[in-house]
Amino acid sequence: MKLRKVTAASATALVIALTATACGGDSDSGDSGSGGGDKIKIGIKYDQPGLGLKEPDGSFSGFDVDVATYVAKELGYKPDQIEWVETKSADRENALARGDVKMIAATYSITDERKQKVDFAGPYLLAHQDLLVKADSDIKEGTDLNGKKLCSVTGSTSAQNVKDKIAPKAQLQQLGGYSECIAGLQSDQLDALTTDDAILAGFAAQDQYKGQFKLTGLKLSNENYGIGVKKGDTATVNKINDALEKMVSDGAWDKAVKDNFGPANYKNEPAPKIGQIVQ
Template sequence: MKLHKASAAAAAALVLSLTATACGGDSDSGDGGGKKITVGIKYDQPGLGLKTPDGKFTGFDVAVATYVAKELGYDAKDITFKETKSADRETALARGDVDFIAATYSINDERKQKVDFAGPYLLAHQDLLIRADDNIAKGEDLNGKKLCSVTGSTSAQNVKKDFAPKANLQQVGTYSECLNGLLSGAVDALTTDDSILAGYAAQEQYKGKFKLAGLKLSNENYGIGVKKGDKEMVDKINAALAKMVKDKAWDKAVADNFGPANYQNEPAPKIGNIVK
């Protein structure tokens, strides 16, 4: 009887041992197995962050995020891209919905109170998109012209306040509506960040029809948003961004995503160098 009890105890111990080993194997990510990362991007910005009808993700932000994730130890198959709209970015990081955000996220003092930033990885400027045969040389040339932007955008208001108070501002729901208006002649210019404009202009149906005015009406330092206080993640992402520039992958990403629009991009910014 005593022998039977001992055998039962040994069997139970063996089961527990095997169970612990199995559990340990599932959580072990030292060799990269089972590791996953969630990255916040835009889904509706061609050239930057776009989810295509077949479920793929394209754009400069996507290329940067994929490169960074790889340097952090994640293969492309281990990345989950999550749509993160502008108004939701700080909340998504605070809740832990995403590990980092690459979504035309301009670094500014107000946002730095809520999140930390790696980068910047692109210096963009507010600009105008105009028809290829048109010529607007300065912001003041918009006086008396029809300027299009999306409802709630600060870009168009900045133009009216700082450059062209007599511009006829037309606000619509989407940038696509502005592009169609620009194409038909219903409006004379579309304004937002030049990187976003270049992405739209680079779409197949618009190639050769639009151009950037090249006015550089503001400086927009795009950074990668990280949960507030996660200095280790910021340092790792900064190292990845520096490597991306050094090995020319950054230049390739610019050419692949903005090239068709003849986007005159700024050189890759240095980490921590915020242009006011």
């Protein structure tokens, strides 16, 4: 067999090609959505027990985390290939537009206004605005809040929503965070806390709060939680929807609900149908 002579120029070209190939396979953006050695960046909340929480040891827990981990697995990513990125509510649309994250699972309600800026997969959970009260409270419905102290976080419209619709004489108290409202409930400085029932259940399910609080089942609004992706990324939306349907069918969705909300006796809605938005 006659061997072909390799010139210095061709050898140099071969080295350059191999180097470029190696560099190209080391991306950590997760934009390909195919796994296979890449990383994927997923936006979550860091401060919502039961949904998205950064634990003291640096790990992450919560229903949103479990859903996102399952979806990532179906997209080809192992848990150690996920980079969790704290994504605050006010920055979610910008984080997707900038490409900071591939997707966001962070109690992200699907609304017409948001759909102008991002695309959504799901919904994967139907939540409702509710009330959290002490376990021995006689507050059973919204009208019982007249003359009572109702807490929500600064900037939220939840407490005002209750006052406008069902309890005009409620005394609104806005604090910096849900933990402050919970502390007020414990000490009887406040009578109720209002926001999405999933968020309330997440707090009530924590070890230090077990048995102390209950949800009233107010259902003042419908919050369809979806997974946000960059506007126009239809391929990723379709892959996530397929993953969510599989998560429901194989029982992993029900397990995630029980694991994260069970101790709060959260009466969750059945898993919503993909693309079915409850108004």
